[in-house]
Amino acid sequence: MNSMKDLGCELYEFAESLWPLNRSLTGEGVRETLLTIKAILPNLKIIEVPTGTKVFDWNVPKEWVISDAYIITPEGEKICHFGTNNLHVVGYSTPYKGKLSLEELQDHLHSLPDQPDAIPYVTSYYAPRWGFCITEEKRRTLKTGEYEVFIDSQLIDGNLNYGELIITGDTKEEIFLSTYICHPSMANNELSGPTVTTFLAKWLTELPNRKYTYRIIFIPETIGSLTYLSKNLEILKDRVKAGFNITCIGDERSYSFVPSRQCNSLSDKVARHVLKWVDPEFKEYSWRDRGSDERQYCSPGIDLPVASIMRTKYGAYPEYHTSLDKLGTVVTGTGLLGGFNVIKSAIEALEKNLTPRATVLGEPNMGKRGLYPTLSQKGIYQDVRLMMDVLTYSDGTQSMLEIAEKCDQPISQIQEICKTLFDFQLISFSD
Amino acid sequence: MNSMKDLGCELYEFAESLWPLNRSLTGEGVRETLLTIKAILPNLKIIEVPTGTKVFDWNVPKEWVISDAYIITPEGEKICHFGTNNLHVVGYSTPYKGKLSLEELQDHLHSLPDQPDAIPYVTSYYAPRWGFCITEEKRRTLKTGEYEVFIDSQLIDGNLNYGELIITGDTKEEIFLSTYICHPSMANNELSGPTVTTFLAKWLTELPNRKYTYRIIFIPETIGSLTYLSKNLEILKDRVKAGFNITCIGDERSYSFVPSRQCNSLSDKVARHVLKWVDPEFKEYSWRDRGSDERQYCSPGIDLPVASIMRTKYGAYPEYHTSLDKLGTVVTGTGLLGGFNVIKSAIEALEKNLTPRATVLGEPNMGKRGLYPTLSQKGIYQDVRLMMDVLTYSDGTQSMLEIAEKCDQPISQIQEICKTLFDFQLISFSD
Amino acid sequence: MNSMKDLGCELYEFAESLWPLNRSLTGEGVRETLLTIKAILPNLKIIEVPTGTKVFDWNVPKEWVISDAYIITPEGEKICHFGTNNLHVVGYSTPYKGKLSLEELQDHLHSLPDQPDAIPYVTSYYAPRWGFCITEEKRRTLKTGEYEVFIDSQLIDGNLNYGELIITGDTKEEIFLSTYICHPSMANNELSGPTVTTFLAKWLTELPNRKYTYRIIFIPETIGSLTYLSKNLEILKDRVKAGFNITCIGDERSYSFVPSRQCNSLSDKVARHVLKWVDPEFKEYSWRDRGSDERQYCSPGIDLPVASIMRTKYGAYPEYHTSLDKLGTVVTGTGLLGGFNVIKSAIEALEKNLTPRATVLGEPNMGKRGLYPTLSQKGIYQDVRLMMDVLTYSDGTQSMLEIAEKCDQPISQIQEICKTLFDFQLISFSD
Numbered sequence A, B, C: 001m002n003s004m005k006d007l008g009c010e011l012y013e014f015a016e017s018l019w020p021l022n023r024s025l026t027g028e029g030v031r032e033t034l035l036t037i038k039a040i041l042p043n044l045k046i047i048e049v050p051t052g053t054k055v056f057d058w059n060v061p062k063e064w065v066i067s068d069a070y071i072i073t074p075e076g077e078k079i080c081h082f083g084t085n086n087l088h089v090v091g092y093s094t095p096y097k098g099k100l101s102l103e104e105l106q107d108h109l110h111s112l113p114d115q116p117d118a119i120p121y122v123t124s125y126y127a128p129r130w131g132f133c134i135t136e137e138k139r140r141t142l143k144t145g146e147y148e149v150f151i152d153s154q155l156i157d158g159n160l161n162y163g164e165l166i167i168t169g170d171t172k173e174e175i176f177l178s179t180y181i182c183h184p185s186m187a188n189n190e191l192s193g194p195t196v197t198t199f200l201a202k203w204l205t206e207l208p209n210r211k212y213t214y215r216i217i218f219i220p221e222t223i224g225s226l227t228y229l230s231k232n233l234e235i236l237k238d239r240v241k242a243g244f245n246i247t248c249i250g251d252e253r254s255y256s257f258v259p260s261r262q263c264n265s266l267s268d269k270v271a272r273h274v275l276k277w278v279d280p281e282f283k284e285y286s287w288r289d290r291g292s293d294e295r296q297y298c299s300p301g302i303d304l305p306v307a308s309i310m311r312t313k314y315g316a317y318p319e320y321h322t323s324l325d326k327l328g329t330v331v332t333g334t335g336l337l338g339g340f341n342v343i344k345s346a347i348e349a350l351e352k353n354l355t356p357r358a359t360v361l362g363e364p365n366m367g368k369r370g371l372y373p374t375l376s377q378k379g380i381y382q383d384v385r386l387m388m389d390v391l392t393y394s395d396g397t398q399s400m401l402e403i404a405e406k407c408d409q410p411i412s413q414i415q416e417i418c419k420t421l422f423d424f425q426l427i428s429f430s431d
Helices: A003-018 A028-040 A102-106 A136-141 A187-206 A223-239 A266-278 A333-351 A380-392 A400-407 A411-423 B003-018 B028-040 B102-106 B136-141 B187-206 B223-239 B266-278 B333-351 B381-393 B400-407 B411-423 C003-018 C028-038 C102-106 C136-141 C187-206 C223-239 C266-278 C333-351 C381-393 C400-407 C411-423
Strands: A045-050 A063-072 A096-101 A146-156 A159-167 A174-180 A213-219 A240-245 A256-258 A306-310 A355-358 A427-430 B045-050 B063-072 B096-101 B146-156 B159-167 B174-180 B213-219 B240-245 B256-258 B306-310 B355-358 B427-430 C045-050 C063-072 C096-101 C146-156 C159-167 C174-180 C213-219 C240-245 C256-258 C306-310 C355-358 C427-430
Touching (some): A003 A028, A003 A187, A028 A045, A028 A213, A102 A146, A174 A223, A187 A213, A187 A333, A240 A266, A240 A333, A256 A266, A266 A306, A266 A333, A266 A400, A306 A333, A333 A411, A355 A400, A355 A411, A380 A400, A380 A411, B003 B028, B003 B187, B028 B045, B028 B159, B028 B213, B096 B102, B102 B146, B159 B187, B213 B223, B266 B400, B355 B411, B400 B411, C003 C187, C003 C333, C028 C159, C028 C187, C028 C213, C102 C146, C187 C333, C240 C266, C240 C333, C256 C266, C266 C333, C333 C411, C355 C400, C381 C411
Parallel strands (some): A174 A240, A240 A306, B240 B306, C174 C240
Antiparallel strands (some): A045 A159, A063 A146, A096 A146, B045 B159, B096 B146, C063 C146, C159 C213, C355 C427
């Protein structure tokens, strides 16, 4: 097995280790998740923000503590047991203990008629209610009678937790990576996100040098990104040159992309370029198809250049937000590795995206440097054409990314050629 | 019958009342037409400009007075009788009384070989001559012999007349509407124009408030628009933000559009937007297809943003500029109402085309305001997506019209959503 | 025979007169070629630049003197005789006299397996070696045995020569024409270039007046253009408004175009316009397809607006850079004349490309000037529409070239209409 295959396995195993933890907006599951990540990234800071803290138009909610929950049918069967699958309980369910008729119970049950074998993922963070999620198949078998409901939960004053890792580079300019850690046991949306992000952070930490500083956060979705923005807005606006929201990055079905609100930020340009060379069939959505934390990062007045590079987008695959979004069937090591690599490529493209300028007027004499055949005959020009194209576009006004687009070649190849030209002192660089 | 159907009838009846008046560039028919309009719009000012007045490169022509005109055939039949159809006499025909052979007469006859049952519409405003217009069918029956020709007309020093109505609004910025009243008995080109314009003016007058001031003129084509421009150029250049030339607005066959010379003025953008939502198949012509008073309004150095919203364009339907352009067959109440409504929609779009700016950083908490479901489950986002899209584009740089285009929705719907968001203090407006 | 046919013959005969001269980067053949051109253009200055002169990143090479060269086969046949076809010897071959086995000889032979009847064109200007070019057919007949090789050549300190002709105009602004004179006996690439350029220069000299000054050079490719640039860079950057590299301009197969590096310079716009009206099927290449002296003229920091108008582009026809690129088969009088005319049209378009501005507000009264029918009836507007279109675009912001594009008409027709409008004082001109 080569090291790439190894990395696919490692990613998959890490996702498996996160699977059983009971994540929500807040609570013990979030903290356990962050500690599992910190085991790989020792410099991860785990931050807590108290319940009730004002966050723009919102307030940090209470912390949800849940020990157990289930229903006993009239036949005495224990169903919807939280211990079996944490999706069975509506997120942030209030405590309840009581007996109900089937009719009364139905108001508290959630299932998907179109996906009879799936337990849906349902939450009620900001309005107090309780409920259970159940497969449609099971629900149809429920008989009239008295049901005993038990939810041992609490909503307490506590904290919202998130993780932040700053990896310093040669400049204060930042690349921003964000992923979320608030969904219970689902694989593509969400474990692929923190998994790939953790290993990208590990790779970045191990790089001998970096041009950019990296700001990487693991947050609960929406309230987490709003909280992070409210605490760091000025610094983010000042420093972030590009950023990606990392989610749905672990299946093998496709590659896709949601641009930032600007649609043509550096993040967008790099993402489109890298995706095109990984998968010419990648799907570009519009900003109107957004649906994750980019909604906050790109909102008016915040305006960060945050794009989403994904495998198959949230909402675009049938298992999304159900118990069917599983490791093994939806998310695989190969899928995670593909996702990891495409974002790694985007980061590499950004790191080396300098603007070359020819040092010599007119075409240089490439032959005397051994860069060009000295015997001139029909057809030879084709072989060195790409190098000459890079030189002709090295006018100090266009970055390697723009040159790569003009030459219709991957930026990695343009960067390799630029390295050669730089070594021969035929170009210099500016930012 | 609902009120919309009522309005279609009212429009049609008003056009009928204008039909018999003998309009030309100048003269009694024009004044009667303006008085008929003034009966609906009491504040209409009727202005007179004396013959000989210098108007840019032109001079206001003499006033044409015609009492009667006809031809007596060798068989004693009275043909081409002005009293039967005012199209029979070439507009601005000089007086004539005499006897001619058929051969001599032919030089003064105008007919359309391709449309044998149509009397063509012919004028000679600036070169003195006389002539008759006749159907090709009738012309073919004329036999050799002596014809008695009688034209009782005069070209006298008099006035060019036009009507002007200013309806003040909250600002001095103006919307400019222009239509023409110089064609004799023809329905789409021209009675649809003054008819729809009269009722748009009536509707505007009755509005409880208006952002814009409306400048509405009823003029003879070309010399009238040149005259109006020469008297009001500075004020027009200073104040007019958008404008429409209103013609060919009463048939049911199609919707069409000629842009202003700029091609992308506010008038053009609004017209394209509104037409697209009324009829996705609407026909957009180019500026090179112009042919009415926009030729003057948009000419170099004048440069007003005047576009033409039409049903079927002049020149694009076979009955154009002939006696076949009739009420009932070409123009209908439904056709006039459709034309009225599309220009009304354009005006409404302009009136409310503000630029929203979100008042809150990040997405607001819509749930606590009852604008968003508090139970979060698969698929719910779609229901509130348009409101969230309007919010995300409310960055203070784009008007509702631009937001409507980005959201691919009619501006009326965007304006409704903006009203809700404004009522909840989630957006503020700038112009 | 009309004069256009005459000119085709003249062009063809001039190309024939250049055919036998042994051109290379330097040497007697170049000087003879320049003197043959000077016989048509007496003001041509022939300039010499000594061997070793530093030219940007290059040095002017030694002068190549060759008297004779051939191979004697084991059977005593004299093959690859320079006297028979100067393509037989690799350009800049070093002197050699000796006996070799067939195997040793093979390393010095060049042929084209895919074009068995063609002698390829091969050079080695900057690395000392010797070699022969031979048809693949002949090469296959060579038998084992001892071959006698004889090359009587010298590389001496001498000069690089080029020709320069300045034809002054009313302004110091320049149109720049460049063609090359370094290829031995090949017709489309290269004799069509100096042939057409010579006769364009003759035509320009004979014009009674010119707006622009013309700078026309006949140079060896690459080192010649670099040399010319290094001696004239500031003046070129300051004065050249448009320019064309003239090559492959004599066959009848197609018209084609390589834009300047800017892609949208005045040269590019004029070339595209003129080509479209000569041949709507003309082929536009991208800057990445460049391959002649525009590589130097447009390089970063030099940035001249030099485009290439061609018949069939170098590399795009099978005979290119072989002995099959012949007068008569590839290049014809008709082909040369077509090439001459299209560049002439481009120059004429540039000479008269003024910006009109209407002198009258509103449309002028065309009827009183006899420019418009005084009888107004259905359909007449079409006849004068183009003149009215030119007037409507005469707003002082767009040149005739832009107006021609908007009106979808050849600029020559727009220029004719502008002349009429100017004569009637309806427009004035600015540059």
